[in-house]
Amino acid sequence: xxxxxxxxxxxxxxxxxxxxxxxxxxxxxxxxxxxxxxxxxxxxxxxxxxxxxxxxxxxxxxxxxxxxxxxxxxxxxxxxxxxxxxxxxxxxxxxxxxxxxxxxxxxxxxxxxxxxxxxxxxxxxxxxxxxxxxxxxxxxxxxxxxxxxxxxxxxxxxxxxxxxxxxxxxxxxxxxxxxxxxxxxxxxxxxxxxxxxxxxxxxxxxxxxxxxxxxxxxxxxxxxxxxxxxxxxxxxxxxxxxxxxxxxxxxxxxxxxxxxxxxxxxxxxxxxxxxxxxxxxxxxxxxxxxxxxxxxxxxxxxxxxxxxxxxxxxxxxxxxxxxxxxxxxxxxxxxxxxxxxxxxxxxxxxxxxxxxxxxxxxxxxxxxxxxxxxxxxxxxxxxxxxxxxxxxxxxxxxxxxxxxxxxxxxxxxxxxxxxxxxxxxxxxx
Amino acid sequence: xxxxxxxxxxxxxxxxxxxxxxxxxxxxxxxxxxxxxxxxxxxxxxxxxxxxxxxxxxxxxxxxxxxxxxxxxxxxxxxxxxxxxxxxxxxxxxxxxxxxxxxxxxxxxxxxxxxxxxxxxxxxxxxxxxxxxxxxxxxxxxxxxxxxxxxxxxxxxxxxxxxxxxxxxx
Amino acid sequence: xxxxxxxxxxxxxxxxxxxxxxxxxxxxxxxxxxxxxxxxxxxxxxxxxxxxxxxxxxxxxxxxxxxxxxxxxxxxxxxxxxxxxxxxxxxxxxxxxxxxxxxxxxxxxxxxxxxxxxxxxxxxxxxxxxxxxxxxxxxxxxxxxxxxxxxxxxxxxxxx
Numbered sequence: 068x069x070x071x072x073x074x075x076x077x078x079x080x081x082x083x084x085x086x087x088x089x090x091x092x093x094x095x096x097x098x099x100x101x102x103x104x105x106x107x108x109x110x111x112x113x114x115x116x117x118x119x120x121x122x123x124x125x126x127x128x129x130x131x132x133x134x135x136x137x138x139x140x141x142x143x144x145x146x147x148x149x150x151x152x153x154x155x156x157x158x159x160x161x162x163x164x165x166x167x168x169x170x171x172x173x174x175x176x177x178x179x180x181x182x183x184x185x186x187x188x189x190x191x192x193x194x195x196x197x198x199x200x201x202x203x204x205x206x207x208x209x210x211x212x213x214x215x216x217x218x219x220x221x222x223x224x225x226x227x228x229x230x231x232x233x234x235x236x237x238x239x240x241x242x243x244x245x246x247x248x249x250x251x252x253x254x255x256x257x258x259x260x261x262x263x264x265x266x267x268x269x270x271x272x273x274x275x276x277x278x279x280x281x282x283x284x285x286x287x288x289x290x291x292x293x294x295x296x297x298x299x300x301x302x303x304x305x306x307x308x309x310x311x312x313x314x315x316x317x318x319x320x321x322x323x324x325x326x327x328x329x330x331x332x333x334x335x336x337x338x339x340x341x342x343x344x345x346x347x348x349x350x351x352x353x354x355x356x357x358x359x360x361x362x363x364x365x366x367x368x369x370x371x372x373x374x375x376x377x378x379x380x381x382x383x384x385x386x387x388x389x390x391x392x393x394x395x396x397x398x399x400x401x402x403x404x405x406x407x408x409x410x411x412x413x414x415x416x417x418x419x420x421x422x423x424x425x426x427x428x429x430x431x432x433x434x435x436x437x438x439x440x441x442x443x444x445x446x447x448x449x450x451x452x453x454x455x456x457x458x459x460x461x462x463x464x465x466x467x468x469x470x471x472x473x474x475x476x477x478x479x480x481x482x483x484x485x486x487x488x489x490x491x492x493x494x495x496x
Numbered sequence: 497x498x499x500x501x502x503x504x505x506x507x508x509x510x511x512x513x514x515x516x517x518x519x520x521x522x523x524x525x526x527x528x529x530x531x532x533x534x535x536x537x538x539x540x541x542x543x544x545x546x547x548x549x550x551x552x553x554x555x556x557x558x559x560x561x562x563x564x565x566x567x568x569x570x571x572x573x574x575x576x577x578x579x580x581x582x583x584x585x586x587x588x589x590x591x592x593x594x595x596x597x598x599x600x601x602x603x604x605x606x607x608x609x610x611x612x613x614x615x616x617x618x619x620x621x622x623x624x625x626x627x628x629x630x631x632x633x634x635x636x637x638x639x640x641x642x643x644x645x646x647x648x649x650x651x652x653x654x655x656x657x658x659x660x661x662x663x664x665x666x
Numbered sequence: 667x668x669x670x671x672x673x674x675x676x677x678x679x680x681x682x683x684x685x686x687x688x689x690x691x692x693x694x695x696x697x698x699x700x701x702x703x704x705x706x707x708x709x710x711x712x713x714x715x716x717x718x719x720x721x722x723x724x725x726x727x728x729x730x731x732x733x734x735x736x737x738x739x740x741x742x743x744x745x746x747x748x749x750x751x752x753x754x755x756x757x758x759x760x761x762x763x764x765x766x767x768x769x770x771x772x773x774x775x776x777x778x779x780x781x782x783x784x785x786x787x788x789x790x791x792x793x794x795x796x797x798x799x800x801x802x803x804x805x806x807x808x809x810x811x812x813x814x815x816x817x818x819x820x821x822x823x824x825x826x
Binding site for chain 3: 119120121122126127147148149150151152153155156167168171174175218233234235237238240241244254255256491492495
């Protein structure tokens with residue numbers, strides 16, 4: 068029996084009764100009404116708020132969901148609950164002092180952010196980096212990728228209901244954090260990579276720590292795969308969910324495993340190699356379906372590739388300095404400060420005044436765990452940047468969420484958010 | 497990486513749509529007048545295969561006039577090259593046509609620029625604040641807004657700063 | 667005092683009601699599962715394998731404010747988040763405590779700018795401040811144990 072569509076009378080909707088005169092908003096009510104379908108205004112579909120305080124939104128993401136029963140009609144992400152104003156604060160600091168701020172954008176991959184920013188400064192000022200520093204950067208970048216993927220795997224699995232994976236992942240992550248702590252002194256916010264090289268050389272037990280990771284990880288990865296790869300519950304929740312085609316993924320500017328899960332071969336490490344990535348052999352894993360499962364497969368394969376790169380880099384790690392000898396940006400060594408007055412003054416000037424960068428704009432991108440992390444740096448000839456803009460991969464990957472989740476079930480949205488691997492610090496900056 | 501061929505081809509196709517080409521540190525920046533920006537972007541996307549809008553942002557060149565520069569950072573996956581398109585806007589007429597029809601991810605990027613710089617994108621489907629609360633006044637990334645909001649507390653002014661600070665009660 | 671001396675060791679312990687209640691409260695704090703930024707990741711580490719917060723009787727993280735009595739403000743609070751945070755605090759039933767975890771929550775940290783609330787004590791009353799950016803898990807555990815000490819000495823009349 069066909070039921071006639073009820074006539075939609077927008078004027079009678081309860082939403083229309085809200086008084087908006089007394090609130091000074093930068094948005095009109097008409098604009099808001101256009102976001103949802105007309106059926107929501109008559110109460111035929113249900114509007115549901117999710118977040119910002121919700122355990123599976125990975126932070127403070129807020130979603131406005133329009134539901135027809137359990138099916139999602141439209142999904143409107145509302146971001147900005149972690150807007151930190153990092154780009155504004157960076158304008159008031161010298162080039163060197165911005166590095167700690169970059170740690171705090173994508174806080175699961177601090178080293179990648181350091182490298183993207185320092186790469187941009189090096190490009191703007193024109194600094195060459197010693198080869199040992201470049202190799203160490205590669206090792207740390209790959210460890211960072213694993214760090215980021217471990218948190219992704221743990222929380223993604225936890226959201227879908229596999230709790231033990233989370234505990235295993237956090238256990239393995241501590242090994243990587245130990246390396247961070249050994250090289251930089253901090254567990255998470257390393258600020259270890261500096262324009263011109265690294266803060267200092269790695270400690271003597273660094274090779275043992277990395278070797279431990281290389282020895283332990285392959286077995287542990289096998290463990291995760293045993294838990295998830297062929298698990299019927301896992302496959303039921305992930306295969307065919309949250310599909311996005313290759314064309315759409317490119318048009319939305321998605322990068323990283325989200326783009327490669329759809330079968331597009333784009334990896335900054337291969338396309339525009341930085342920091343000696345062209346010295347190493349590795350492959351870029353690609354998916355085909357572009358669903359949650361393929362993104363999961365891509366990232367799991369990236370673990371193995373990262374281990375492969377680290378193994379090569381450790382074997383070929385050259386000796387030498389880790390900081391450029393260009394004293395315009397590099398501080399004088401500590402032993403020199405002890406007896407040379409000029410070095411002391413130079414050190415003081417470098418830390419208080421900073422070095423000057425020429426006028427102009429540069430863009431430098433690295434492949435972080437989540438995608439292309441770029442820094443657009445605009446210098447104005449002074450020691451402070453005119454503008455630092457972070458091209459955050461999560462921001463671009465999150466944007467098509469409304470489209471990906473259309474027609475999915477309410478429970479699937481948790482799986483989709485987990486699979487695109489957002490970090491709200493990166494989205495909101 | 498073929499910067500010259502690219503600019504040559506663009507100049508032939510677009511004429512004075514490209515006002516100026518700047519090459520700085522091997523990066524190509526095309527300066528484009530505001531009226532031609534959509535035409536240039538369409539050409540870059542459809543003919544020159546720049547299929548990905550990597551980034552779009554705004555730089556405040558205060559005290560220069562025109563003051564705002566909108567930067568489109570484009571990338572071509574098949575050709576593996578990057579190009580930047582720059583449009584300068586005056587403070588008194590800070591608006592330009594939207595690129596959402598060409599690149600879908602321009603939607604949030606333009607909302608962010610509107611939110612932080614107050615530049616209006618004509619024809620944008622959903623131009624409202626994205627990062628800041630909807631009742632926010634002003635556009636904080638403009639240069640006239642101070643960087644810091646709170647006075648740093650040292651020994652000599654700690655008590656005064658502390659007294660001025662609002663504290664919550666139950 | 668008193669009863670034990672008269673009766674000897676009979677397996678009876680006397681105490682004041684206040685002490686008993688505070689002892690119970692302090693050893694079964696239910697924190698809210700509420701993460702904001704970087705510190706939330708360290709909070710996760712604190713509960714996970716190596717550090718294991720459940721050794722101190724607070725493994726039960728509740729996602730709902732109605733079921734929790736400790737809010738760990740883990741990370742920077744933006745101006746947009748501030749009303750939400752206050753709302754969550756108001757929804758928590760008494761007795762309730764707040765830990766400001768990390769520099770950003772305590773005083774704004776490095777982000778002295780337009781977007782960040784300069785210390786969460788502008789919005790909610792804070793019991794314990796934990797320093798660090800982000801604090802190590804040991805530091806957070808220390809902060810929680812400081813809170814337990816504080817709860818043990820609270821007057822019963824405070825929460826009415």
